[in-house]
Amino acid sequence: MNRPLIVQKFGGTSVGSVERIQEVARRVARCSRDSRLIVVVSAMSGETDRLLKLARALSAEPVARESDVVVASGEQVTAALLAIALHACDIPAQSFLGHQIRIRTDSAHSRARIRAIDSERLFAALDAGRVVVVAGFQGVDEHESITTLGRGGSDTTAVALAAATNADACEIYTDVDGVYTTDPRIVPHAHKLERISYDEMLELSSLGAKVLQIRSVEFAKRYGVRVHVRSSFNHDPGTWVVPEESKMEDVTVAGVAFDRDQAKITLTAVPDRPGLAAKIFSPIAAQGIVVDMIIQNAGADGRTDMTFTVPRLETENALRIVRDVAREIGAGEARSEGEITKVSVVGLGMRSHAGVAAQIFETLAREGINIEMISTSEIKVSVVIDAKYTELAVRVLHDTFLGEGKEAH
Amino acid sequence: MNRPLIVQKFGGTSVGSVERIQEVARRVARCSRDSRLIVVVSAMSGETDRLLKLARALSAEPVARESDVVVASGEQVTAALLAIALHACDIPAQSFLGHQIRIRTDSAHSRARIRAIDSERLFAALDAGRVVVVAGFQGVDEHESITTLGRGGSDTTAVALAAATNADACEIYTDVDGVYTTDPRIVPHAHKLERISYDEMLELSSLGAKVLQIRSVEFAKRYGVRVHVRSSFNHDPGTWVVPEESKMEDVTVAGVAFDRDQAKITLTAVPDRPGLAAKIFSPIAAQGIVVDMIIQNAGADGRTDMTFTVPRLETENALRIVRDVAREIGAGEARSEGEITKVSVVGLGMRSHAGVAAQIFETLAREGINIEMISTSEIKVSVVIDAKYTELAVRVLHDTFLGEGKEAH
Numbered sequence: 001m002n003r004p005l006i007v008q009k010f011g012g013t014s015v016g017s018v019e020r021i022q023e024v025a026r027r028v029a030r031c032s033r034d035s036r037l038i039v040v041v042s043a044m045s046g047e048t049d050r051l052l053k054l055a056r057a058l059s060a061e062p063v064a065r066e067s068d069v070v071v072a073s074g075e076q077v078t079a080a081l082l083a084i085a086l087h088a089c090d091i092p093a094q095s096f097l098g099h100q101i102r103i104r105t106d107s108a109h110s111r112a113r114i115r116a117i118d119s120e121r122l123f124a125a126l127d128a129g130r131v132v133v134v135a136g137f138q139g140v141d142e143h144e145s146i147t148t149l150g151r152g153g154s155d156t157t158a159v160a161l162a163a164a165t166n167a168d169a170c171e172i173y174t175d176v177d178g179v180y181t182t183d184p185r186i187v188p189h190a191h192k193l194e195r196i197s198y199d200e201m202l203e204l205s206s207l208g209a210k211v212l213q214i215r216s217v218e219f220a221k222r223y224g225v226r227v228h229v230r231s232s233f234n235h236d237p238g239t240w241v242v243p244e245e246s247k248m249e250d251v252t253v254a255g256v257a258f259d260r261d262q263a264k265i266t267l268t269a270v271p272d273r274p275g276l277a278a279k280i281f282s283p284i285a286a287q288g289i290v291v292d293m294i295i296q297n298a299g300a301d302g303r304t305d306m307t308f309t310v311p312r313l314e315t316e317n318a319l320r321i322v323r324d325v326a327r328e329i330g331a332g333e334a335r336s337e338g339e340i341t342k343v344s345v346v347g348l349g350m351r352s353h354a355g356v357a358a359q360i361f362e363t364l365a366r367e368g369i370n371i372e373m374i375s376t377s378e379i380k381v382s383v384v385i386d387a388k389y390t391e392l393a394v395r396v397l398h399d400t401f402l403g404e405g406k407e408a409h
Numbered sequence: 410m411n412r413p414l415i416v417q418k419f420g421g422t423s424v425g426s427v428e429r430i431q432e433v434a435r436r437v438a439r440c441s442r443d444s445r446l447i448v449v450v451s452a453m454s455g456e457t458d459r460l461l462k463l464a465r466a467l468s469a470e471p472v473a474r475e476s477d478v479v480v481a482s483g484e485q486v487t488a489a490l491l492a493i494a495l496h497a498c499d500i501p502a503q504s505f506l507g508h509q510i511r512i513r514t515d516s517a518h519s520r521a522r523i524r525a526i527d528s529e530r531l532f533a534a535l536d537a538g539r540v541v542v543v544a545g546f547q548g549v550d551e552h553e554s555i556t557t558l559g560r561g562g563s564d565t566t567a568v569a570l571a572a573a574t575n576a577d578a579c580e581i582y583t584d585v586d587g588v589y590t591t592d593p594r595i596v597p598h599a600h601k602l603e604r605i606s607y608d609e610m611l612e613l614s615s616l617g618a619k620v621l622q623i624r625s626v627e628f629a630k631r632y633g634v635r636v637h638v639r640s641s642f643n644h645d646p647g648t649w650v651v652p653e654e655s656k657m658e659d660v661t662v663a664g665v666a667f668d669r670d671q672a673k674i675t676l677t678a679v680p681d682r683p684g685l686a687a688k689i690f691s692p693i694a695a696q697g698i699v700v701d702m703i704i705q706n707a708g709a710d711g712r713t714d715m716t717f718t719v720p721r722l723e724t725e726n727a728l729r730i731v732r733d734v735a736r737e738i739g740a741g742e743a744r745s746e747g748e749i750t751k752v753s754v755v756g757l758g759m760r761s762h763a764g765v766a767a768q769i770f771e772t773l774a775r776e777g778i779n780i781e782m783i784s785t786s787e788i789k790v791s792v793v794i795d796a797k798y799t800e801l802a803v804r805v806l807h808d809t810f811l812g813e814g815k816e817a818h
Contacts, residue, residue, distance in 0.1 A: 018463065018466040018467060021467065022467065025467075051486065054427065054486070054490055055489075055490060055493055057427040058427060058430065058431065058434075058490055058493045058494040058497055059493050059494065059496060059497040062493045062496075063492065063493055063496045065503070066489040066490075066492040066493045066496070066503075066504055067489070067493065069485060069486075069488070069489035069492075069504055069506070070485075070486050070489045070490060070493075072485075073482040073485050073486050076478060076479075076481075076482050076485075077460065077463070077478075077479050077482050079478070080464075080475040080476070080478035080479045081463060081464065081467055081475075081479060083472065083475040083478075084464055084467045084468050084471045084472055084475045084476065084479075085467040085468070087468060087471075087472045087475070088467055088468040094474070094475075095475055095478055097478070097555075099508065100553050100554075144509050145509075146506075
């Protein structure tokens, strides 16, 4: 029983048809010669949307507990189908649903968080020589109700299982072959990163490099799970997401990310009194709208303009709230402005390399790109620019920090 | 809490689309004013077949434990969708899967039998004023694996829940509006029975009146559950399946059933020695083939012909077995013969009315219909005839026992 224990996760595209499930079964069968395996699967691609559509045809806002029961069936079917396909390859396999291995979550239906996993049944099945197939995305709360973890939740299931079983690695199979220095559709010579730290991955994935669900990266970081993001369409190594290593700081920048799904709102002529920022942002937060960047321009007359970004889909909601507040506090008008993009440069090396921000400003200025907002953290600099310059900005920043001759991790 | 407790079951056609589910929700909402309700649902029509097809695309014989996980998802989805539709009608409702209310079964996957139900969670939800929606057809075994009860199993779920909760009635909603004295497509003036005893229903349903799954009737009989079979397409009363009442015997015959799905096999020149019948029928039973009727014609030379019926789909299997045995015991040839139909006349009243069998023989003789085999029980006479006379035989027997002026239950 000293063979390594590997958790593998296959997303919806990887199990999107009978043929794809058979391919996954063959890959798993091959790996099972050398390793003990826990395989986590998503619903077949399109299935979650089909199920949600049924629920929404019955109610504009389907009651969350029941909606979770409906959509959790998608992963249930795939898990059992993969077990069937493995048996057809003469590999003993057994499927498990969230409640069967006690993936305990809170009761926040459709976005539940995992609290604990009972690994006893998993190890019993592994010790019996079986491949364990787990329905991703789902758990069970203290009332024995089915819960789901939200979109991309199967990644979290996989990482949580790897943590609970102290697995040697967690392989996330997807339709891209790793994490790139930026989107290769914009910068053709973007290259695949061999390894990246959790913190860099968090900054990149929250900014639009949608390879790995952000919560699963937080989980991996907390429990030190080594994650290998790779393609289910070939056998090439992908990108390892791992604990920070000192040599990672030798490289200044890991990647350039961008996010087109933000909108900018400006509230003018805000009286310059203490506590007014709270008056503006508390009701927005109360609606569950995430405000990302905030800047304040002091005006001449004791009034300031307040500018901030929200997810584009929440623009109208946020405007309605801000206009109510504006009337209450005697501020000017609230408006959303133009199409913007947030571009971010991320890298552990920034800590030790001064002047990255300055290099960014220079690079953009050279192209005549105006920076509308700036925010910085220890390992990231983000700027908001006019959306029409997105590709140009990403390209020149990638050239500056990651172009030919520059070394990535 | 003194409102009556009713279990209602809706089959696949009744919940076959979003619109049909909404209709069921409206019906349930109306009933919930006067009664506490437990509603059992099947998978949307076609869904179980779709899921089985996926499983069979991966394996000619999908491993039974996993196949059950796949198909059980069908009822899971419908149960939650109905709960969502009820919420949309402002009716508080909660779905439960087999494992959530501990519908304990044995481990005979795809044809499991219910052993026990824990009614505690059901009553907790009912006491909280909720409509309880239960996924039919499924349970959980001692290993916490999902099991299914076989085709029509949702009827059994409903009756078992009615027994476990001591419900006042179990309403089975289907696409026919009750149990008829015979198939109205053959006898247009066949009429709906107001009530029928369990034993009559068992004889009728096992003979092809496919209204109610036979195991559910056995269950209802054992626990004295009053079952109301009715249409989900209108509000007319249907047929009550109830404990035997003395006045039921006033009516000689409840119905005329027929079964075209049998085949007749004859084995000639069987040596007339003790124990040979067992040699023939034991290996057939061992293959799970149900032999219905058996007759033996003593020949002149110390040998007999043995004739028996098996389900038509098993004809080839049974012939193969019988030919092996024939070689072994030195019998003659085995052959299946022509197209046959079994016609049965069923009624509690036969017990007290002599001469029913004679009346059947006379009626058929008058039409020149030859009787190939006969079997009788206390409340049933069955005859095997040439299939081409099916409609004629059913019509004349119905006229004799249930025609104009005759009283049904």
